[in-house]
Amino acid sequence: MKIESAKLIVCSPDRNFVTLKIVTDEGIYGLGDATLNGRELAVAWYLTEHVLPCLIGRDPFQIEDIWQYLYRGAYWRRGPVTMSAIAAVDMALWDIKGKALNTPVYNLLGGKSREGVLVYTHANGADIAEAVDSVQRHAAEGYLAVRAQSGVPGVASSYGVPKSGKPYEPAERGLPSESLWSTEKYLNFVPKLFDAVRNACGEDLHLLHDVHHRLTPIEAARLGKALEPYHLFWMEDPTPAENQDAFRLIREHTVTPIATGEVFNSFWDAHDLIRNQWIDYLRMTIVHGGGITALKKAADFAAVYQVRTGFHGATDLSPVTMAAALHFGLAVHNFGIQEHMPHTKLTDEVFPHAYSFNAGYMYPGDAPGLGVDIDEALAAKYPYQRAYLPIARKLDGTLTDW
Numbered sequence: 001m002k003i004e005s006a007k008l009i010v011c012s013p014d015r016n017f018v019t020l021k022i023v024t025d026e027g028i029y030g031l032g033d034a035t036l037n038g039r040e041l042a043v044a045w046y047l048t049e050h051v052l053p054c055l056i057g058r059d060p061f062q063i064e065d066i067w068q069y070l071y072r073g074a075y076w077r078r079g080p081v082t083m084s085a086i087a088a089v090d091m092a093l094w095d096i097k098g099k100a101l102n103t104p105v106y107n108l109l110g111g112k113s114r115e116g117v118l119v120y121t122h123a124n125g126a127d128i129a130e131a132v133d134s135v136q137r138h139a140a141e142g143y144l145a146v147r148a149q150s151g152v153p154g155v156a157s158s159y160g161v162p163k164s165g166k167p168y169e170p171a172e173r174g175l176p177s178e179s180l181w182s183t184e185k186y187l188n189f190v191p192k193l194f195d196a197v198r199n200a201c202g203e204d205l206h207l208l209h210d211v212h213h214r215l216t217p218i219e220a221a222r223l224g225k226a227l228e229p230y231h232l233f234w235m236e237d238p239t240p241a242e243n244q245d246a247f248r249l250i251r252e253h254t255v256t257p258i259a260t261g262e263v264f265n266s267f268w269d270a271h272d273l274i275r276n277q278w279i280d281y282l283r284m285t286i287v288h289g290g291g292i293t294a295l296k297k298a299a300d301f302a303a304v305y306q307v308r309t310g311f312h313g314a315t316d317l318s319p320v321t322m323a324a325a326l327h328f329g330l331a332v333h334n335f336g337i338q339e340h341m342p343h344t345k346l347t348d349e350v351f352p353h354a355y356s357f358n359a360g361y362m363y364p365g366d367a368p369g370l371g372v373d374i375d376e377a378l379a380a381k382y383p384y385q386r387a388y389l390p391i392a393r394k395l396d397g398t399l400t401d402w
């Protein structure tokens with residue numbers, strides 16, 4: 001079998017997605033997600049101009065060799081644009097191999113280690129009462145794990161809380177919006193939020209919280225300690241992770257489990273975090289981390305240190321990445337949990353898929369390959385629209401981590 005053609009489908013069914021379609025001379029095609037939120041066209045152009053011409057005529061079964069060709073062969077390594085482009089090719093090749101062998105991708109990754117993939121979803125509210133209500137509603141829908149975020153009194157727009165009752169979607173069309181942030185108010189508030197949620201929801205529900213990179217290590221240590229009575233499943237991205245050593249300090253002060261890595265694009269971003277056991281869950285994603293091939297190696301390394309996976313799964317990861325993550329999560333031994341922020345109805349129509357949710361777990365389905373397709377005619381009706389993630393400033397105007 002040979003790769004005959006490859007093309008990109010850039011569309012915006014409620015939000016932007018960049019999808020790679022690789023077609024073989026046997027008529028089998030595979031899909032890969034190349035969406036990098038707020039920088040979509042950089043990846044699309046990198047693929048179109050620099051990667052796709054090199055794929056034509058290659059054997060799509062040689063996934064490892066093609067991965068190394070695109071990684072080492074470029075000379076310039078790492079970075080979110082490069083690694084998302086490689087990931088898109090990699091996903092499409094695993095999809096093709098599964099279809100050609102008439103088996104779901106999880107069988108190519110070692111087979112089922114479990115029957116379903118535990119997922120967590122997002123609950124949020126403008127204040128504690130609304131957030132508690134939202135957690136309870138998601139638990140009633142069957143979720144066994146829920147991330148809780150709430151508006152912080154005195155902070156105009158808090159991370160994870162939607163504006164005006166719409167479902168939460170961080171990217172906004174147009175230019176970047178600005179939000180205001182106060183660490184002091186947040187740190188005083190979050191333990192009260194989890195006291196209320198835990199009291200209302202009992203001991204069994206898994207509760208998670210995303211700090212979204214906003215604290216210094218010592219502030220994160222204080223928060224982790226304050227949250228210990230509510231035994232969170234995890235505290236996510238407590239501090240920016242460019243300096244992996246920062247997590248040592250947090251670890252020395254609290255037993256609240258820590259998850260990080262949704263912005264990582266290389267195994268090396270996580271190397272020290274894992275080998276020193278400063279984190280409990282690795283949040284890297286298949287789309288931004290270089291694909292299934294790269295993440296399998298990262299997960300296997302993490303397994304040696306009892307670090308489990310907890311992959312990013314927000315709406316900017318297309319249904320193709322979601323499917324890839326579910327196959328991956330069903331197969332790897334050290335799977336922990338998978339984020340599930342459901343896509344809109346329109347997105348699901350553009351990407352018909354075999355995966356499903358039931359009673360707290362997701363199932364990739366048994367379709368050959370990844371089990372996701374794209375309705376190109378429908379996608380064409382929703383052209384790309386420039387959109388950005390917000391930026392954040394402290395109350396005195398200083399730009400800070402969003």
Ligand code: KDG
Nearest residue numbers: 037170210313314315316339
């Ligand atoms: O593109 C950025 C979003 O995916 C991110 O802000 C969502 O932090 C996030 C999460 O944990 O889902």
Ligand code: MG
Nearest residue numbers: 210236237262
């Ligand atoms: Mg996050």
